[in-house]
Amino acid sequence: MSKSAQRASAVDRPESFQLKGGLFPMTLLELKSADLKAIKLELMEKVTQSPAFFQRSPLVFGVEQLTDAEQESLDLEGLCVICRELTLLPTATRGANARLLNESGRLGLAILPRSKGKQSELTAEAPPAPEAVAAAKTEASPPTRIITTPIRSGQQIYARGGDLVVMASVSAGAEVLADGNIHIYGALRGRALAGVQGDENARIFCSSQEAELVAVAGQFMVDEVLRTNHWKDAVQIYLAGGRIQITPLPKHN
Amino acid sequence: MAKIIVVTSGKGGVGKTTTSSAISTGLALRGHKTAVIDFDIGLRNLDLIMNCERRVVYDFVNVINGEATLKQALIKDKRCENLFILPASQTRDKDALTKEGVEQVLNELKELGFEYVICDSPAGIEHGAFMALYFADEAVVVANPEVSSVRDSDRILGILQSKSRKAELGENVTEHLLITRYDPERVARGEMLGVADVEEILATKLLGVIPECQSVLKASNQGVPVIHDTESRAGKAYADAVARLTGEQVEHRFLTPEHKSLFQRLFRRSA
Numbered sequence: 343m344s345k346s347a348q349r350a351s352a353v354d355r356p357e358s359f360q361l362k363g364g365l366f367p368m369t370l371l372e373l374k375s376a377d378l379k380a381i382k383l384e385l386m387e388k389v390t391q392s393p394a395f396f397q398r399s400p401l402v403f404g405v406e407q408l409t410d411a412e413q414e415s416l417d418l419e420g421l422c423v424i425c426r427e428l429t430l431l432p433t434a435t436r437g438a439n440a441r442l443l444n445e446s447g448r449l450g451l452a453i454l455p456r457s458k459g460k461q462s463e464l465t466a467e468a469p470p471a472p473e474a475v476a477a478a479k480t481e482a483s484p485p486t487r488i489i490t491t492p493i494r495s496g497q498q499i500y501a502r503g504g505d506l507v508v509m510a511s512v513s514a515g516a517e518v519l520a521d522g523n524i525h526i527y528g529a530l531r532g533r534a535l536a537g538v539q540g541d542e543n544a545r546i547f548c549s550s551q552e553a554e555l556v557a558v559a560g561q562f563m564v565d566e567v568l569r570t571n572h573w574k575d576a577v578q579i580y581l582a583g584g585r586i587q588i589t590p591l592p593k594h595n
Numbered sequence: 596m597a598k599i600i601v602v603t604s605g606k607g608g609v610g611k612t613t614t615s616s617a618i619s620t621g622l623a624l625r626g627h628k629t630a631v632i633d634f635d636i637g638l639r640n641l642d643l644i645m646n647c648e649r650r651v652v653y654d655f656v657n658v659i660n661g662e663a664t665l666k667q668a669l670i671k672d673k674r675c676e677n678l679f680i681l682p683a684s685q686t687r688d689k690d691a692l693t694k695e696g697v698e699q700v701l702n703e704l705k706e707l708g709f710e711y712v713i714c715d716s717p718a719g720i721e722h723g724a725f726m727a728l729y730f731a732d733e734a735v736v737v738a739n740p741e742v743s744s745v746r747d748s749d750r751i752l753g754i755l756q757s758k759s760r761k762a763e764l765g766e767n768v769t770e771h772l773l774i775t776r777y778d779p780e781r782v783a784r785g786e787m788l789g790v791a792d793v794e795e796i797l798a799t800k801l802l803g804v805i806p807e808c809q810s811v812l813k814a815s816n817q818g819v820p821v822i823h824d825t826e827s828r829a830g831k832a833y834a835d836a837v838a839r840l841t842g843e844q845v846e847h848r849f850l851t852p853e854h855k856s857l858f859q860r861l862f863r864r865s866a
């Protein structure tokens with residue numbers, strides 16, 4: 343083997359680290375206004391409601407719902423300062439215009455592509471031919487992930503692109519996430535986040551609601567509220583009018 | 596084939612070392628050639644409880660570093676024919692343990708014909724605890740009947756089934772739940788979790804319940820594993836647990852408050 347080939351293979355497979363793709367939950371702050379004062383006030387309120395949830399969690403600024411004028415006037419640097427004061431960690435912007443792309447670069451924020459729905463609107467792609475739609479559907483028939491063992495404190499399970507079925511309990515300190523629905527045939531004592539890519543129709547079902555946190559499409563409810571809301575009942579959890587609803591599952595006798 | 600059993604808990608001070616000494620002694624008393632390894636590098640506890648601290652010449656880290664042979668470091672128990680202790684080093688730091696080193700010692704123990712190797716884990720979920728559980732075939736997870744201990748045990752169970760060598764091979768580590776320092780009277784008063792609560796939260800098989808018992812402190816002060824005290828409640832409960840570990844069916848006992856003697860009852864009534 344030549345020297346340069348040896349070097350190349352050493353670099354191909356580095357010893358000092360391993361590169362892996364990862365998918366991690368982040369909080370999206372979808373801006374509806376560029377008014378920093380208003381944002382700060384409302385954010386402070388959210389953070390004091392459930393400080394543990396926000397503690398040092400990575401944050402993405404979604405700016406695609408802002409008008410062009412708002413995008414031009416948004417003080418991104420000021421927003422970062424506000425968030426850091428509240429223990430949040432600004433990490434990326436999504437859907438930025440040219441000025442905000444520039445600003446993001448300057449502030450060391452990553453840049454994420456626009457969310458899918460918006461993108462097709464903007465790029466005005468031709469609708470795919472019917473056969474293509476059918477093919478895409480069978481191919482993407484959502485994979486269901488089935489877990490048969492308890493999910494323990496400190497563990498995290500993510501069902502990407504589909505539903506998650508857990509045939510045991512989810513412990514306090516554990517976290518389950520799914521792009522689709524989450525079914526737990528056991529107690530939910532940890533955190534469950536359904537519809538993490540934004541599916542507002544996703545639901546969580548569990549045999550006993552003892553959760554630390556539940557979320558559907560980014561709307562969440564924390565422990566203190568959950569305790570007074572069908573605690574230890576078999577329930578379903580879903581969004582109605584943009585808010586988390588918890589209702590008991592129908593009983594059989 | 597040697598069975599490697601880790602005694603672990605996450606939380607500190609719940610009774611891992613007490614349990615390691617009792618279970619290894621119990622297995623040896625039943626005729627199984629058994630070694631017990633102290634993974635708590637830097638603290639050295641097991642040798643005190645087993646009353647062999649004055650006979651320690653070489654330790655686990657010496658063997659891993661090739662400064663002594665395994666045979667030189669193993670200490671033969673004075674009371675039990677089939678029991679050997681591999682003490683921890685008091686002077687090294689925890690990083691002295693390496694996967695390769697630990698594996699080599701375990702392989703050598705297998706070659707020496709040991710049937711059981713009990714690994715006494717340090718507290719926490721860091722390097723030392725990880726080394727103690729990595730090669731385990733089975734795990735005795737020790738929990739006290741209180742929320743923080745149970746939560747830590749849950750975490751350790753998760754680590755066992757995701758980070759151990761068995762897990763890496765797609766296999767399961769056999770789980771045994773041992774509830775220690777159980778005080779039925781405090782459970783009745785609602786000051787402690789009951790056995791059923793702990794079992795339900797951890798969803799794993801119950802190996803035994805060791806009652807809170809004065810005999811444990813007495814035994815550790817004398818350097819005699821409590822299982823030798825066949826009159827004590829803790830000694831009996833550990834003997835039952837060892838029997839279950841080897842596959843026997845034994846009913847659980849000491850789950851309800853002790854019956855007061857007639858004298859105590861009369862005394863209480865008149866008081």
Ligand SMILES: Nc1ncnc2c1ncn2[C@@H]1O[C@H](COP(=O)(O)OP(=O)(O)OP(=O)(O)O)[C@@H](O)[C@H]1O
Nearest residue numbers: 607608609610611612613718776806807808811812
């Ligand atoms: N069943 C029991 N009844 C009464 N006391 C007990 C019982 N089990 C353990 N203890 C006491 O609890 C203390 C801690 O026990 P031990 O050293 O076995 O715990 P450990 O989990 O090994 O601790 P560490 O995490 O520090 O290694 C000791 O003082 C011991 O005597």
Ligand SMILES: [Mg+2]
Nearest residue numbers: 611612635640
């Ligand atoms: Mg110990």
